[in-house]
Amino acid sequence: AQSVTQPDIHITVSEGASLELRCNYSYGATPYLFWYVQSPGQGLQLLLKYFSGDTLVQGIKGFEAEFKRSQSSFNLRKPSVHWSDAAEYFCAVGAKPGGGADGLTFGKGTHLIIQP
Amino acid sequence: KAGVTQTPRYLIKTRGQQVTLSCSPISGHRSVSWYQQTPGQGLQFLFEYFSETQRNKGNFPGRFSGRQFSNSRSEMNVSTLELGDSALYLCASSPNNFGGAQETQYFGPGTRLLVL
Numbered sequence: 001a002q003s004v005t006q007p008d009i010h011i012t013v014s015e016g017a018s019l020e021l022r023c024n025y026s027y028g029a030t031p032y033l034f035w036y037v038q039s040p041g042q043g044l045q046l047l048l049k050y051f052s053g054d055t056l057v058q059g060i061k062g063f064e065a066e067f068k069r070s071q072s073s074f075n076l077r078k079p080s081v082h083w084s085d086a087a088e089y090f091c092a093v094g095a096k097p098g099g100g101a102d103g104l105t106f107g108k109g110t111h112l113i114i115q116p
Numbered sequence: 117k118a119g120v121t122q123t124p125r126y127l128i129k130t131r132g133q134q135v136t137l138s139c140s141p142i143s144g145h146r147s148v149s150w151y152q153q154t155p156g157q158g159l160q161f162l163f164e165y166f167s168e169t170q171r172n173k174g175n176f177p178g179r180f181s182g183r184q185f186s187n188s189r190s191e192m193n194v195s196t197l198e199l200g201d202s203a204l205y206l207c208a209s210s211p212n213n214f215g216g217a218q219e220t221q222y223f224g225p226g227t228r229l230l231v232l
Contacts, residue, residue: 036223043120043206044223090159103149103161103172104221 002027002093006107013081014115021076021110023091032094033074034104035065039087047089050074061085086114117143120209120224128230134195137227141188141209148190149221150182153204162205165190166212194229202231 003026013019025031032051036044048059055067065076074091088111092104121140129135141148150162161174165184182192188209194201205228208221 034220041225043225044208046220046222049220092159103151103164103174104159105161106159108158 002031002095002105004091004093004105004107006089006091006110008110009108010111010113012113012115015083016080019076019078019081019085019112021089021091021112023074023076023107024072025074025091025093026072027093030069033065033067034092034094035059035063035074035076036090036092036106037061037087038090038109044090047076081112081114083114083116086112088112120207120222122205122207122224122227124227125225126228126230128232129197130232131197131199133197134193135197135229136191136193137205137207137229139190139192139207139209139224141190141207142222145209145211145222146188147210147212148184148188149208149210150190150192151206151208152176153206153226154200154202159206162192197231199231202229204228 005024007022034049035047037047038044047063048057048065050057050067058064063078065074067074088109090109091107094104123138147166149164151159153159162176163173163182164171168184179195184190204226206223206226208223210221
């Protein structure tokens with residue numbers, strides 16, 4: 001069964017500082033990997049996704065993530081955070097086509113706090 | 117193009133009652149998935165519908181059911197509500213058959229259900 005681990009429940013970063021949110025996955029084949037962001041009282045917004053090809057993917061709002069197969073990781077990064085980035089961040093993994101679509105498996109989320 | 121819409125946004129029910137939640141996918145999207153989000157369990161996949169057929173179901177009791185109409189709108193029903201069913205229920209739509217190389221799930225704002 002596939003699984004996603006986000007080791008950090010909370011992260012506090014100063015505004016303007018760099019950010020890295022960790023994500024480790026467990027999946028038998030090459031996964032589809034996603035990062036979503038959720039602001040209070042809102043649904044999930046897709047930041048970026050990895051399906052294949054270049055292992056460094058660019059997303060919206062200045063975010064990027066790097067797929068590292070050897071480490072089973074898909075960490076999210078941003079060079080300089082803004083106060084508006086404060087939110088809950090979810091890493092998710094999905095099945096490849098033909099292997100059955102069991103929906104997305106999400107990590108527990110990382111709550112990002114921005115200090116002024 | 118309008119996003120995924122969910123109605124109602126908030127709902128209060130009492131134990132033993134049943135509830136129906138509605139989801140309208142993005143125009144042209146044929147796949148609709150439902151997720152339950154709780155503080156304890158996080159985001160969990162409920163089921164997925166494609167062309168009016170339930171193709172996948174998560175690990176939830178039979179009290180949770182759903183359906184999809186010919187216009188791709190979907191409803192989920194929870195019968196005999198329990199306190200533990202209090203959650204944010206999220207609907208997500210994707211164009212065809214989630215798992216394809218270009219597929220992405222777009223989430224609605226959710227329906228927050230409180231069971232008293």
